[in-house]
């Protein structure tokens with residue numbers, strides 16, 4: 266039986282808008298937990314997409330999207346990262362289309378860090394920023 270009703274998580278909410286709870290003092294995303302409980306581990310390289318978000322054309326999206334806290338496993342689908350971004354925030358989609366960071370470092374597997382919000386961060390650039398900060402402290 267497929268139910269279209271969302272199951273909004275009412276306990277902890279992460280600042281990105283997703284439901285969270287802690288297991289052994291580690292934060293776990295509630296929707297990921299719910300999905301894995303019903304479907305097994307999320308395959309490598311895939312992220313969860315809230316299908317119900319796509320049903321609701323009036324959704325404001327972003328961190329205030331209420332679908333993010335939905336833990337109904339029937340509303341969750343494991344999709345490749347880029348697809349999830351395309352369905353969601355257009356700014357992030359634009360970001361995903363870029364193959365290099367503003368300075369020209371490649372956004373490849375080794376050099377890219379993905380934030381919980383789905384943004385890509387250039388590792389090379391953040392390393393340089395860190396080094397600068399350390400230098401500023403020691404000199």
Ligand SMILES: [Zn+2]
Nearest residue numbers: 271317335340
């Ligand atoms: Zn839902």
Ligand SMILES: [Zn+2]
Nearest residue numbers: 318324330332
């Ligand atoms: Zn939504």
Ligand SMILES: [Zn+2]
Nearest residue numbers: 366370387390
């Ligand atoms: Zn860079």
